[in-house]
Amino acid sequence: xxxxxxxxxxxxxxxxxxxxxxxxxxxxxxxxxxxxxxxxxxxxxxxxxxxxxxxxxxxxxxxxxxxxxxxxxxxxxxxxxxxxxxxxxxxxxxxxxxxxxxxxxxxxxxxxxxxxxxxxxxxxxxxxxxxxxxxxxxxxxxxxxxxxxxxxxxxxxxxxxxxxxxxxxxxxxxxxxxxxxxxxxxxxxxxxxxxxxxxxxxxxxxxxxxxxxxxxxxxxxxxxxxxxxxxxxxxxxxxxxxxxxxxxxxxxxxxxxxxxxxxxxxxxxxxxxxxxxxxxxxxxxxxxxxxxxxxxxxxxxxxxxxxxxxxxxxxxxxxxxxxxxxxxxxxxxxxxxxxxxxxxxxxxxxxxxxxxxxxxxxxxxxxxxxxxxxxxxxxxxxxxxxxxxxxxxxxxxxxxxxxxxxxxxxxxxxxxxxxxxxxxxxxxxxxxxxxxxxxxxxxxxxxxxxxxxxxxxxxxxxxxxxxxxxxxxxxxxxxxxxxxxxxxxxxxxxxxxxxxxxxxxxxxxxxxxxxxxxxxxxxxxxxxxxxxxxxxxxxxxxxxxxxxxxxxxxxxxxxxxxxxxxxxxxxxxxxxxxxxxxxxxxxxxxxxxxxxxxxxxxxxxxxxxxxxxxxxxxxxxxxxxxxxxxxxxxxxxxxxxxxxxxx
Ligand code: WTA
Numbered sequence: 001x002x003x004x005x006x007x008x009x010x011x012x013x014x015x016x017x018x019x020x021x022x023x024x025x026x027x028x029x030x031x032x033x034x035x036x037x038x039x040x041x042x043x044x045x046x047x048x049x050x051x052x053x054x055x056x057x058x059x060x061x062x063x064x065x066x067x068x069x070x071x072x073x074x075x076x077x078x079x080x081x082x083x084x085x086x087x088x089x090x091x092x093x094x095x096x097x098x099x100x101x102x103x104x105x106x107x108x109x110x111x112x113x114x115x116x117x118x119x120x121x122x123x124x125x126x127x128x129x130x131x132x133x134x135x136x137x138x139x140x141x142x143x144x145x146x147x148x149x150x151x152x153x154x155x156x157x158x159x160x161x162x163x164x165x166x167x168x169x170x171x172x173x174x175x176x177x178x179x180x181x182x183x184x185x186x187x188x189x190x191x192x193x194x195x196x197x198x199x200x201x202x203x204x205x206x207x208x209x210x211x212x213x214x215x216x217x218x219x220x221x222x223x224x225x226x227x228x229x230x231x232x233x234x235x236x237x238x239x240x241x242x243x244x245x246x247x248x249x250x251x252x253x254x255x256x257x258x259x260x261x262x263x264x265x266x267x268x269x270x271x272x273x274x275x276x277x278x279x280x281x282x283x284x285x286x287x288x289x290x291x292x293x294x295x296x297x298x299x300x301x302x303x304x305x306x307x308x309x310x311x312x313x314x315x316x317x318x319x320x321x322x323x324x325x326x327x328x329x330x331x332x333x334x335x336x337x338x339x340x341x342x343x344x345x346x347x348x349x350x351x352x353x354x355x356x357x358x359x360x361x362x363x364x365x366x367x368x369x370x371x372x373x374x375x376x377x378x379x380x381x382x383x384x385x386x387x388x389x390x391x392x393x394x395x396x397x398x399x400x401x402x403x404x405x406x407x408x409x410x411x412x413x414x415x416x417x418x419x420x421x422x423x424x425x426x427x428x429x430x431x432x433x434x435x436x437x438x439x440x441x442x443x444x445x446x447x448x449x450x451x452x453x454x455x456x457x458x459x460x461x462x463x464x465x466x467x468x469x470x471x472x473x474x475x476x477x478x479x480x481x482x483x484x485x486x487x488x489x490x491x492x493x494x495x496x497x498x499x500x501x502x503x504x505x506x507x508x509x510x511x512x513x514x515x516x517x518x519x520x521x522x523x524x525x526x527x528x529x530x531x532x533x534x535x536x537x538x539x540x541x542x543x544x545x546x547x548x549x550x551x552x553x554x555x556x557x558x559x560x561x562x563x564x565x566x567x568x569x570x571x572x573x574x575x576x577x578x579x580x581x582x583x584x585x586x587x588x589x590x591x592x593x594x595x596x597x598x599x600x601x602x603x604x605x606x607x608x609x610x611x612x613x614x615x616x617x618x619x620x621x622x623x624x625x626x627x628x629x630x631x632x633x634x635x636x637x638x639x640x641x642x643x644x645x646x647x
Contacts, residue, residue, distance in 0.1 A: 008428040017425025024426035031439040050074040058468040062492045069277035069470045076247035077153035081318035093323045100190040100329035120151035121245040123237045131156030136180040140189035141328040144217045148184045156248035160258040163305025166587040168204035176209040186219040192333040199224035252276025258477045261413040262527035264516035270477030281471025285417040286316030296349040299325035307413040337368035344372040352381035354523035362394045381407045384523030385555045392431035410434035416471025433508045442466040463501035464494035519548035519556045524589045534585035540568045549618040557593035559618035570597045594645035600636035
């Protein structure tokens with residue numbers, strides 16, 4: 001094995017950091033030994049209408065899982081993200097909006113955010129939205145997306161954001177899944193110089209899920225056919241809306257938002273986060289993990305349609321009174337230097353992106369980076385998938401000039417915020433490792449076969465968490481049984497992450513990727529079951545099996561094995577049609593990289609598809625297929641190897 005280098009933070013960095021090595025140790029130990037005291041203190045980061053006296057009430061035991069934090073506390077999220085900053089920083093920029101067009105940007109102050117959020121909350125009220133109602137957001141990356149989120153929290157409505165890259169079919173499923181009363185959208189979403197027809201997609205979705213009223217933000221001003229009584233113009237309603245909307249007092253355990261995410265089986269599930277614990281976790285990790293200081297410019301390049309955008313574009317930064325940058329475009333438009341141009345233009349201090357973006361930009365060399373002055377950068381972050389050491393080193397040397405700490409943050413939609421992560425002034429990093437647990441986190445590595453916890457320092461197995469933290473999801477919306485089954489039934493008494501993990505001799509954690517049938521394509525999480533069900537919905541397809549395979553830029557690619565109905569012809573035209581079909585059913589992010597015709601799939605005698613074999617063939621590693629003697633018809637494997645696509 002090549003020797004792994006360790007990168008300690010510089011003395012200069014440590015001097016100004018919120019947390020150094022000693023403080024991390026002290027705080028971490030306290031969070032574990034005295035959680036009540038620790039979290040009573042940390043809860044003071046938020047402004048409470050009624051401060052909590054009951055701190056933690058958690059039961060991880062199967063099947064009675066129940067998770068409550070600060071359960072008698074009362075607060076309002078929009079007050080914490082906006083109102084409480086007005087006296088001290090009303091004129092400070094809250095949001096820097098960088099549009100798709102590099103010539104257009106805006107600085108929006110906390111005062112202005114307050115005005116917009118109050119008005120938009122009143123608009124929602126006028127459309128009949130009240131506490132507890134669900135509102136779907138299907139939005140471009142524009143400030144109105146943040147206003148809509150905060151407007152929901154102001155009146156106690158529960159938002160469910162659907163990534164704007166999802167298809168009308170996927171949108172319809174999420175609208176009916178949460179029984180939404182309103183869709184907030186825009187006429188179009190400009191990205192990379194092209195416009196996605198959001199409103200037209202909403203129309204198509206409503207043809208599937210039934211009529212739900214829409215509030216349409218005029219982003220491009222295109223005529224999108226507003227339907228009387230069903231579609232409402234944002235501009236028109238905002239012009240009439242009153243500027244003051246009193247905040248709804250919410251219990252800490254009232255739902256804040258639903259966010260659909262993929263699992264190993266079935267359709268995506270609605271991850272439910274609640275008000276107090278989530279907000280505290282987002283705010284606290286944002287400050288500590290990025291070493292955010294007052295006045296810094298923070299940029300998370302995610303989309304608000306993913307959890308990273310929820311926690312680190314909107315809730316964490318705004319709860320901390322930060323300046324958060326929101327970028328509408330893509331890293332390669334108008335050219336591959338866009339990220340660095342934006343960092344230079346807005347003097348970004350903390351930059352947070354996904355390994356897939358780093359790998360894609362790395363392919364264009366150092367010149368597009370070196371053209372720009374990146375001296376404002378202080379901390380670099382990554383999230384979403386394991387980062388390979390080559391990409392880490394490039395990020396460190398080319399972007400960070402070898403002097404900025406890199407925080408490789410491991411977490412999930414389910415965890416609300418960072419779980420395993422370096423703290424930049426405290427924890428020396430190693431390329432590819434998410435290093436150590438954040439405060440309050442007790443990781444455990446379990447043997448996947450026996451379910452026993454491996455207590456030796458050096459260990460490899462599946463990653464579980466032994467106790468709750470405030471930002472943990474509370475349930476699957478409308479299906480608590482599914483929540484318990486998904487996360488608490490395989491390894492009783494633990495939260496099971498679905499990830500494989502290794503712990504080294506220094507106690508550092510190295511995520512090895514999903515151990516279930518979830519794949520990670522360009523940092524987008526996807527269930528292979530979803531792609532399979534899209535494929536078999538096509539009339540020509542009789543059976544499909546989908547697996548991930550290693551992909552240089554995307555991390556993982558999508559490899560589909562497809563068996564056709566009797567009498568259908570295996571043609572290249574049909575392959576193209578199926579590829580388009582999946583894009584239409586789910587969205588462009590689910591576009592198959594390879595479709596292999598499979599006259600037969602490897603199955604056990606009881607009919608179970610042996611995915612292990614399909615994965616090996618997709619990885620082009622068919623020499624190591626292991627035992628195939630239990631297959632009903634071993635000859636199908638030879639055919640699949642012979643005709644594999646990834647040679
Ligand atoms: C993967 C994104 C390695 C992991 C915040 C996890 C990572 C899934 C990392 C969650 C990381 C996320 N290193 N793998 N730093 N961060 N993952 O729900 O497999 O979209 O389970 O949340 O992404 O994806 P999700």
